[in-house]
């Protein structure tokens with residue numbers, strides 16, 4: 001399935017979004033804060049909104065999926081290196097309302 005990587009990336013949201021709401025997490029620093037869990041790394045703004053999400057799928061300490069989000073919480077762009085060669089080979093850009101604006105596979 002062509003869009004399965006994107007679906008998987010979006011599925012990460014389900015794992016990380018609750019963290020933004022947990023009271024037991026680290027107190028937000030003035031410029032936002034980083035949350036790391038296994039291969040996932042999320043960066044949140046001072047209000048606890050997820051701004052950026054990185055995912056290291058193959059465990060080589062380099063992010064293979066990078067997601068950016070609008071202030072409304074919807075995905076803004078998703079870029080992925082699906083063959084782990086260090087180059088982005090798939091990407092999707094979204095409108096602020098959540099519709100896919102550009103999707104491409106290199």
Ligand SMILES: [Ca+2]
Pocket residue numbers: 056057058059060061062063064084
């Ligand atoms: Ca990697």
